[in-house]
Amino acid sequence: MRQIILASASPRRRELLEQIGVSFEVCPAKGAEIITKEQPDEIVKELAGQKAREVASMITSYGQRHEELVTPQDLMVIGADTVVAKEGEIFGKPEDEADAYRMLASLSGGMHEVYTGVSILLVSASGRVGEICFAECTRVFMRAMDDQEIRRYIATGEPFDKAGAYGIQGKCAIYIDKIDGDYNNVVGLPVAAIYRELKRVGIDLYV
């Protein structure tokens, strides 16, 4: 039996793992995010790895200190990070309303890319550690939003905890003409790629 830990506080990532019927627990990473890379796919892989490693080391060192809590289970820790990129600029979460307006005005009426990086740490009961790390990219084509539409969308409050200041799975759906790639990658967790990459190394997410 394997214990799966989602190293993220994002309710959307939790919902996606629930949607596909995986049993897991949530243990969000809290550490500072340190970016040393420049390309969006490298940045999200770096940050996903930091989150997964922080949570894995917290759980395993806790297990070492309190011996009665060490279980013979294998552990799988999933970290993820998402950014939006357009023409060389990278958007994380907006700082305030003006920042959200700037991001939405920039994304409006064109194509941008959403990158989610995933790090899956596999810690066996004997202590051996493996990592699967990848980034997935989805192209998103956003309809032109006028000033009133941007302000109305910001007033919903949705932009403030989301990379690029919008939620494709929320009220911004009416402005998304089409995507090319995986939808759940834009929401924040590419569950198809996670299932596929684990299967490739012989691990069934459901067993």
Place this chain on the structure above:
Amino acid sequence: MRQIILASASPRRRELLEQIGVSFEVCPAKGAEIITKEQPDEIVKELAGQKAREVASMITSYGQRHEELVTPQDLMVIGADTVVAKEGEIFGKPEDEADAYRMLASLSGGMHEVYTGVSILLVSASGRVGEICFAECTRVFMRAMDDQEIRRYIATGEPFDKAGAYGIQGKCAIYIDKIDGDYNNVVGLPVAAIYRELKRVGIDLYV
């Protein structure tokens, strides 16, 4: 003030209208579906129109019989129908487990198209009727599912009320490599196109 009626029993269509923050009521069409067309985009437009017209005429004739219930509101009735098409074959909802297996085996490992037709009937308080009708197509690329995976997916019970025997918004998400087009169109209601087509004729879905 306008009253919006969704002429569909589908919980997924209801959830999509709720997601974008529209106020509406549900009044499912019950009539027989009569198909006279052959192309998938024509079929879904025809069936969406039948549903919207059935519900609109039910509501307005009810209003005529019970005069006290006639309101001065304009009415908007939204009908929708979804089919899956692959290489000339059209898949609706599966009849049983064997039919679901046949559909999933056929879709596995390749690209198919999902068509949703939408009919929006606009009935003014004075009785004037207008219709907006369109079909939206999304290309879906499904990973190869092996026999065990198809059986495991059918055992979730998800296939039986869904065109093509799968739900992209459910446990089948892990088998969808990518899409090209609108995701919500695959779920069953292209809310972006509905908002856009109404805006094109000067109607704001939120006012």
